[in-house]
Amino acid sequence: xxxxxxxxxxxxxxxxxxxxxxxxxxxxxxxxxxxxxxxxxxxxxxxxxxxxxxxxxxxxxxxxxxxxxxxxxxxxxxxxxxxxxxxxxxxxxxxxxxxxxxxxxxxxxxxxxxxxxxxxxxxxxxxxxxxxxxxxxxxxxxxxxxxxxxxxxxxxxxxxxxxxxxxxxxxxxxxxxxxxxxxxxxxxxxxxxxxxxxxxxxxxxxxxxxxxxxxxxxxxxxxxxxxxxxxxxxxxxxxxxxxxxxxxxxxxxxxxxxxxxxxxxxxxxxxxxxxxxxxxxxxxxxxxxxxxxxxxxxxxxxxxxxxxxxxxxxxxx
Amino acid sequence: xxxxxxxxxxxxxxxxxxxxxxxxxxxxxxxxxxxxxxxxxxxxxxxxxxxxxxxxxxxxxxxxxxxxxxxxxxxxxxxxxxxxxxxxxxxxxxxxxxxxxxxxxxxxxxxxxxxxxxxxxxxxxxxxxxxxxxxxxxxxxxxxxxxxxxxxxxxxxxxxxxxxxxxxxxxxxxxxxxxxxxxxxxxxxxxxxxxxxxxxxxxxxxxxxxxxxxxxxxxxxxxxxxxxxxxxxxxxxxxxxxxxxxxxxxxxxxxxxxxxxxxxxxxxxxxxxxxxxxxxxxxxxxxxxxxxxxxxxxxxxxxxxxxxxxxxxxxxxxxxxxxxxxxxxxxxxxxxxxxxxxxxxxx
Numbered sequence: 001x002x003x004x005x006x007x008x009x010x011x012x013x014x015x016x017x018x019x020x021x022x023x024x025x026x027x028x029x030x031x032x033x034x035x036x037x038x039x040x041x042x043x044x045x046x047x048x049x050x051x052x053x054x055x056x057x058x059x060x061x062x063x064x065x066x067x068x069x070x071x072x073x074x075x076x077x078x079x080x081x082x083x084x085x086x087x088x089x090x091x092x093x094x095x096x097x098x099x100x101x102x103x104x105x106x107x108x109x110x111x112x113x114x115x116x117x118x119x120x121x122x123x124x125x126x127x128x129x130x131x132x133x134x135x136x137x138x139x140x141x142x143x144x145x146x147x148x149x150x151x152x153x154x155x156x157x158x159x160x161x162x163x164x165x166x167x168x169x170x171x172x173x174x175x176x177x178x179x180x181x182x183x184x185x186x187x188x189x190x191x192x193x194x195x196x197x198x199x200x201x202x203x204x205x206x207x208x209x210x211x212x213x214x215x216x217x218x219x220x221x222x223x224x225x226x227x228x229x230x231x232x233x234x235x236x237x238x239x240x241x242x243x244x245x246x247x248x249x250x251x252x253x254x255x256x257x258x259x260x261x262x263x264x265x266x267x268x269x270x271x272x273x274x275x276x277x278x279x280x281x282x283x284x285x286x287x288x289x290x291x292x293x294x295x296x297x298x299x300x301x302x303x304x305x306x307x308x309x310x311x312x313x314x315x316x317x
Numbered sequence: 318x319x320x321x322x323x324x325x326x327x328x329x330x331x332x333x334x335x336x337x338x339x340x341x342x343x344x345x346x347x348x349x350x351x352x353x354x355x356x357x358x359x360x361x362x363x364x365x366x367x368x369x370x371x372x373x374x375x376x377x378x379x380x381x382x383x384x385x386x387x388x389x390x391x392x393x394x395x396x397x398x399x400x401x402x403x404x405x406x407x408x409x410x411x412x413x414x415x416x417x418x419x420x421x422x423x424x425x426x427x428x429x430x431x432x433x434x435x436x437x438x439x440x441x442x443x444x445x446x447x448x449x450x451x452x453x454x455x456x457x458x459x460x461x462x463x464x465x466x467x468x469x470x471x472x473x474x475x476x477x478x479x480x481x482x483x484x485x486x487x488x489x490x491x492x493x494x495x496x497x498x499x500x501x502x503x504x505x506x507x508x509x510x511x512x513x514x515x516x517x518x519x520x521x522x523x524x525x526x527x528x529x530x531x532x533x534x535x536x537x538x539x540x541x542x543x544x545x546x547x548x549x550x551x552x553x554x555x556x557x558x559x560x561x562x563x564x565x566x567x568x569x570x571x572x573x574x575x576x577x578x579x580x581x582x583x584x585x586x587x588x589x590x591x592x593x594x595x596x597x598x599x600x601x602x603x604x605x606x607x608x609x610x611x612x613x614x615x616x617x618x619x620x621x622x623x624x625x626x627x628x629x630x631x632x633x634x635x636x637x638x639x640x641x642x643x644x645x646x647x648x649x650x651x652x653x654x655x656x657x658x659x660x661x662x663x664x
Binding site for chain 2: 067068069070086089090092094096098099100101102103104105109112113114116117118119140156
């Protein structure tokens with residue numbers, strides 16, 4: 001899905017400047033594939049920074065190069081303005097997309113084990129409370145659910161009271177209730193002034209949690225800035241959603257010939273999405289042509305619309 | 318140190334809470350030792366099986382009873398079907414078949430069977446008049462306390478159990494951790510590979526020493542095994558050997574990404590090592606190159622040293638060559654394993 005009228009020159013809002021974490025000309029090549037292709041960005045202290053992109057865009061490779069899991073082919077990564085040293089791992093917390101823990105340890109023992117790997121250690125009971133693990137703290141890791149495991153992984157990521165926290169698709173595979181629970185915890189961490197780097201392919205999650213985002217596709221940054229500003233700059237007007245059956249051929253021809261309206265089908269191919277700033281005129285035209293408006297909805301643009309405009313790809317594959 | 322300690326404690330908990338695996342590590346060597354004790358203790362089953370061909374109602378001839386069946390190393394089994402007996406001889410289920418008749422004795426052997434040839438020797442010796450033998454042979458017996466086969470075998474079985482536990486216990490679990498991402502998660506912490514590997518080695522060493530102490534104590538009480546040397550020396554030497562074999566396991570675990578490949582490689586190491594390290598039988602008289610290969614295997618030195626302490630009461634100072642070999646191997650294995658070690662799977 002891609003609306004007409006997208007202007008790629010508007011996509012970059014912020015320029016690379018030194019912050020908590022700075023990435024300069026980062027490249028990762030696997031064989032003949034450039035998984036990450038010369039990307040640069042900077043993350044200011046105390047914000048939640050979103051790294052968005054479709055599957056295989058290079059999000060995880062980028063984040064793992066920053067975490068030191070994967071070696072970059074070229075480029076620089078600066079932490080607090082200087083190259084990373086051993087102390088970097090003392091100051092970061094990481095939650096990977098999918099990792100296992102020692103199966104026969106309890107939840108509490110797992111956090112304790114990781115806590116003791118750091119010089120700086122948080123209060124264990126407070127951490128367990130923060131991540132809502134009180135009820136399962138004495139349960140073995142092999143016996144906890146997916147949502148509980150994600151909360152445990154988050155608790156482990158916070159075991160050293162890190163300044164910089166990496167969350168790689170922390171809510172993938174969780175039910176809506178568990179997702180919201182995790183968002184609450186992330187918001188709580190944000191309030192404590194921590195810097196969070198979040199990768200996700202849930203746009204609603206990014207819109208709610210992130211102060212600034214970059215959208216990556218095919219290893220390159222295709223948009224960068226605060227989500228609301230990016231949406232305002234990229235997506236003009238509102239979205240009118242109408243069942244395709246109610247969208248007559250005559251109206252379609254009118255809209256095609258009128259510069260004020262652009263339209264496309266939604267991902268289900270059952271509804272038409274009309275983008276316009278002239279809401280009143282649009283509705284008037286629809287009424288003039290006896291269009292049934294009983295199932296019409298009007299909404300502002302969101303991050304998903306922006307993402308689809310930029311990448312032209314469906315997100316939830 | 319606190320990071321090493323944290324991983325060491327976690328690994329120990331992981332091990333002893335896996336009750337099935339923990340129990341099996343103790344029970345399995347017990348079963349093997351008890352099985353072999355039954356087979357090879359004095360008064361147990363004789364090693365050579367002789368089929369005596371009889372007619373339906375016949376009894377075994379008195380001369381055969383006296384010369385063959387009474388022999389300490391023969392078990393006589395009456396057979397009325399000659400074809401069946403010959404077939405079993407052909408398949409190495411019997412060592413020799415004899416006809417139930419007085420002298421001259423008729424017998425059949427399978428010349429491809431070493432046990433068959435040995436049985437023949439024993440049989441012909443038993444049938445030769447003692448006077449004639451004494452003219453040709455002078456028999457002398459050793460004056461020291463004889464070592465029963467089971468006493469010779471016991472250190473070998475302990476070493477074999479240690480080898481499997483050390484190689485599979487460390488090698489396999491590290492590969493599993495790499496496969497399921499545990500190592501990747503640990504890499505994103507200040508933990509160094511040296512600290513991680515040391516914690517694995519010490520944890521596994523503690524487990525192996527504990528289970529073998531239980532095994533040794535149990536066998537001492539139940540089967541009367543004794544250590545003729547010092548228990549402290551036994552512990553020190555066994556620990557050195559165990560560290561060396563665990564370090565060998567670390568080389569296998571350093572980079573391998575799948576449990577299937579780890580399993581294959583570990584089997585490739587364990588089986589030749591088990592046979593060449595004289596766990597089950599001596600390689601005395603084998604070609605020189607086999608001795609040279611055996612010398613490069615840590616288990617050969619552990620088995621040899623352990624037998625010297627347990628059976629001969631050797632002092633650690635008498636095992637300086639073995640200890641030197643083991644230390645050198647540990648150093649090389651650990652250096653190579655640490656250098657090659659990878660936390661994550663290839664992308």
